[in-house]
Each structure stands twice: as structure tokens, then as C-alpha cells.
Amino acid sequence: MPSASCPAILIAAPASGQGKTTVACALARLHTRQGKRVRVFKCGPDFLDPCWLSLASGAPVHQLDLWMTGEVDCALRLYAAAQEADLIIVEGVMGLFDGQPSAADLAQRFGLPLLTVIDASAMAGTFGALTWGLQTYREGLRFAGVLANRVASSGHAVMLEESLRDASQWQGALMRSEAFSLPERHLGLVMSGEMDDAMARLDAAADALAETKLGQMGADALQAWWVDFAAPADAVPEAPELLQGLTIAVARDAAFCFLYAANLDCLQAMGARLVFFSPLADAVLPDCDALWLPGGYPELHAATLAANGAMKTAIASHVRAGKPVWAECGGMMVLFDQLTTVNGSTHLMWGVLPGSVTLQQRLAALGPQQISVAGGTLRGHTFHYSTCSTPLVPATRTEAAPGRKLRGEGEALYVAGPAGNVKASYFHAWLASNPAAAASLFLKDTP
Structure with missing residues (x-):
């Protein structure tokens, strides 16, 4: 069975609203600015986050869902992306273990490393406990570390890093900033096309991420994210031409x-x-x-x-x-x-x-x-x-x-x-x- 390999990461969180989209966009924008070919996917049904992810990566964003889109469709899209991309980013949905199927299910099925994003604005030592819980709750998952989001100060970041049982899991901290916050309303994020400063926000997020360990990963470090994507054993059937001429x-x-x-x-x-x-x-x-x-x-x-x-x-x-x-x-x-x-x-x-x-x-x-x-x-x-x-x-x-x-x-x-x-x-x-x-x-x- 043919396969294609590529560094890949699934960005997850303990809950919605933690900043997954901001981090996924920042990572995509950062690597795209460096001339890399970045392909981004969104886990689960979502119309809004993909607009921002597409703007950040400069490429179309498709959904991955083991039930709605189907496992074969997911496998085919990841395999195709791995053949042309320098980096694959998948944004999770809700909390890591929320939903049936969940982001964790998708990560486990395809061997995707997990980066957890935690809104640390109202915690200190509990950050370490929450990280430990996410990483040990289910066996068989690959973890690539944790990123603290909406951090108040450098001193706050030190407390968060010191709370971790494994210091190597620390990927850095994004400080709280209006410069790269993504506004929301009742159905989710405001569409990127509605905002005149959408790209400026993404660039600001990428600049902030560039100051973290995550943002400074080079080609050698990205080898830890290497994933071998196999072509699906079952091909997706060709769509019948039922709408020809319509x-x-x-x-x-x-x-x-x-x-x-x-x-x-x-x-x-x-x-x-x-x-x-x-x-x-x-x-x-x-x-x-x-x-x-x-x-x-x-x-x-x-x-x-x-x-x-x-x-x-x-x-x-x-x-x-x-x-x-x-x-x-x-x-x-x-x-x-x-x-x-x-x-x-x-x-x-x-x-x-x-x-x-x-x-x-x-x-x-x-x-x-x-x-x-x-x-x-x-x-x-x-x-x-x-x-x-x-x-x-x-x-x-x-x-x-x-x-x-x-x-x-x-x-x-x-x-x-x-x-x-x-x-x-x-x-x-x-x-x-x-x-x-x-x-x-x-x-x-x-x-």
C-alpha cells in the first residue's frame, strides 16, 4: 500500500474557547511566511474556523471527521496532502475527548502528534495537573507538548512551566493580546472576510508564536512530528454524473x-x-x-x-x-x-x-x-x-x-x-x- 510522509500536528485543547484556532492560524501563517507549503484541516463540522485557517495558510481547508466525512475520505485527504506539503496542521474540535468521534479518536487513528493549548489566564499550578491529565487519560496518543495561551506576564509563564511534571513538554506561552484576538459571536468566530485587519491579526499571532519554543522549531525538531500516511485501502467511489448539464x-x-x-x-x-x-x-x-x-x-x-x-x-x-x-x-x-x-x-x-x-x-x-x-x-x-x-x-x-x-x-x-x-x-x-x-x-x- 503506497504511503506519503510529512510532519503533522493536531492542535487540541481541554475545551472550546481555549485558543485552538488562534494557535493553528499562527503556526500556519508562520511557516507559510517561511515559504513552506502548509496544508490545514479542521476536525469536525465547522464553517467559520476554516475561513481563518485558509487565510493563514493560503490554501483550501477541508473537514476531517471519522463519521461525517468518513474514515476513507479522511485517509485520502491526509495522504494527498502529505504528498505535497511541508507541514500538515489539523485543528481539533471542542475538548480533546469531546464528541463521538472526538479529536483524540482522529489523532489515534492516524497517529497524529497532539499539541495541547490551554487558556492559562486564570490558573497557575493547576496548569500542570491539567496537562498531565490530558496526556495520561488515554493510552496510545502521541503528545508533542503544551502551549499556554492568554498568559498575563513572563512571571506567570514561569509558574506555568514549573508546574509541569515533564519540563520537555513546555512549548512556550502566548501573552494575552488584543492584537491577535479573533472576535466571536453566537455561531463562533467572526468571518475573516468581514474584518479589514484579518491578515494583520494573523501576522501578529505568528510574530508572537515566533518567540516561543514552538515557533522556533527547525527542520530537525519537526522530525518528531513525522507521520506516515497510508493511502486508503478502499478508494472513494467516483461520483455518478447525475447532475450532468444542470x-x-x-x-x-x-x-x-x-x-x-x-x-x-x-x-x-x-x-x-x-x-x-x-x-x-x-x-x-x-x-x-x-x-x-x-x-x-x-x-x-x-x-x-x-x-x-x-x-x-x-x-x-x-x-x-x-x-x-x-x-x-x-x-x-x-x-x-x-x-x-x-x-x-x-x-x-x-x-x-x-x-x-x-x-x-x-x-x-x-x-x-x-x-x-x-x-x-x-x-x-x-x-x-x-x-x-x-x-x-x-x-x-x-x-x-x-x-x-x-x-x-x-x-x-x-x-x-x-x-x-x-x-x-x-x-x-x-x-x-x-x-x-x-x-x-x-x-x-x-x-
Whole structure:
């Protein structure tokens, strides 16, 4: 079985919010500036962190998830990356052992060394205990050390380093700094494209990391991170050309920005021609056979979307013509009659689906799920802060991923339109998990 070798590291943490993305971006930016070819991946379903990771590395960022994307897909992407990269960086998800599968599961499956990032802003000696616990909780994991984040001073850093049982595990400390902090909101990080100083923040983070042991690792030191990635024994089947000759219009702007690169690749592999448009700025739809409204932040742009009457008319004409529409999460939210933001402002939306959507302060749903449609079962996830009220009866609902349980009912799949041509759900699909099922979302006469 062929293989390819390359230094690789999985950046993990004891919990969310510790600074994994900042460190992964800083490491990627630092090595990219040195002229190295860096490939970065994100563990688990995530649309936001990859935007920053891609900006830092200058290369596309794909997801790795042993269930959602599949073990064979993970193996193939890592093997391909190792053939061309000087360094592979994988950003973990949540805490190291959180989720089914977890970042630890991914690291163990592919032999990835683990760098743990710990927000040490409110601790001293406990830093050592937490590090020891992470490194000894499960056998069979490779650890490459620990980096302290949001450290108050050089004196604080000394206390943290001295708390470690094994001093060789110390990879340094990043001081607390607004210069490279990455701002957040209700769904995660603010998109890098929304910030004029995004690259300056990444460069500042890389400069800070360059002062640490981690940032000063040379080629010899990186040998400790060497990983041999085997080509998968089972090849990923070629996608059937079920969408040959079909043109799909894809919404893509600040309001509709949750797009997996692999999903676009999957549709194109099935023969689809993709054209992009902006519901915020455009007055007409591109000439197309089907429409995809992905997730994003329509609630942040509700007033602008509501004011674009020409786009509302174009969407209505597309639906009346019986052309397929696939709308997921944010894309579904704008299809309802109205949307109420978290501050209580109500905006009239596109009126394709009867009912209303209301944003709330607390999380409404989160987790890996799957859904059965024509052609088979699609894997994916859900993550949203809004709820909808509608007289529509769900055509079906999502189910929990194997080994998981849902809290309450699964996400509804609504089917509407004059020919049942509109399909909408809070569910975010990983289209490559079942191309035939994915194709059914964009074809006529499929339930």
C-alpha cells in the first residue's frame, strides 16, 4: 500500500474557547511566511474556523471527521496532502475527548502528534495537573507538548512551566493580546472576510508564536512530528454524473457563507455547473435549473434582505416555475414569511414557506445527524440559535448519528412549492457522504 510522509500536528485543547484556532492560524501563517507549503484541516463540522485557517495558510481547508466525512475520505485527504506539503496542521474540535468521534479518536487513528493549548489566564499550578491529565487519560496518543495561551506576564509563564511534571513538554506561552484576538459571536468566530485587519491579526499571532519554543522549531525538531500516511485501502467511489448539464445557482455572500468546499466539489464531480450570486446585492438570479441557499447569517442582514424586493420576486418566479430549491439552515430561514432578530426587530422575508423564524439567545440545536431522502441517507450536522413556527408538516426528520441521542425531535425536512420542488431544513448536509442522495435535492420529481 503506497504511503506519503510529512510532519503533522493536531492542535487540541481541554475545551472550546481555549485558543485552538488562534494557535493553528499562527503556526500556519508562520511557516507559510517561511515559504513552506502548509496544508490545514479542521476536525469536525465547522464553517467559520476554516475561513481563518485558509487565510493563514493560503490554501483550501477541508473537514476531517471519522463519521461525517468518513474514515476513507479522511485517509485520502491526509495522504494527498502529505504528498505535497511541508507541514500538515489539523485543528481539533471542542475538548480533546469531546464528541463521538472526538479529536483524540482522529489523532489515534492516524497517529497524529497532539499539541495541547490551554487558556492559562486564570490558573497557575493547576496548569500542570491539567496537562498531565490530558496526556495520561488515554493510552496510545502521541503528545508533542503544551502551549499556554492568554498568559498575563513572563512571571506567570514561569509558574506555568514549573508546574509541569515533564519540563520537555513546555512549548512556550502566548501573552494575552488584543492584537491577535479573533472576535466571536453566537455561531463562533467572526468571518475573516468581514474584518479589514484579518491578515494583520494573523501576522501578529505568528510574530508572537515566533518567540516561543514552538515557533522556533527547525527542520530537525519537526522530525518528531513525522507521520506516515497510508493511502486508503478502499478508494472513494467516483461520483455518478447525475447532475450532468444542470446549472445550480448558489447563494454566496456575507449572509450565506456556510459552504463546505467539498460540497461544491461533489456537485461539480456529478456534472453540475455552479454559478454564484448574492441575495444581498443582486436583483436577479443567474440563469439556472436549481437553486441552493446555504446557511450563514441572514439574521445579521435581515433588513437588507427584506429591502431587496427584486430578489424576492426572482426567488418566487423560480419556485413557481417548479425548479428545485435546496435551503439549509440560514437559507431556509429567509424562505419563511418573517424573521425576528434577537433584539425583537421583525422583517418580512421571501414568503415561500408559511410561518416565522425567531432568533433567541440560547442554542436551539447542535450535533451530528443524518437524514434519509431519495437516493439514500445524507450525513451532516445541525447548529442554530433560531426556532421556526409553521403549519407545514415535516416530510421527514433527521436522526441522531449512530451512538448518539437526540434531545427531542430531529430537524424537520419541509417540502413545499407547486411541485414539491422546495426542500428546506435546519440540517447542514455533507453532500459527499452520499452523492446520489445529494443529487436528489437538486433534481425535479424527487420526494
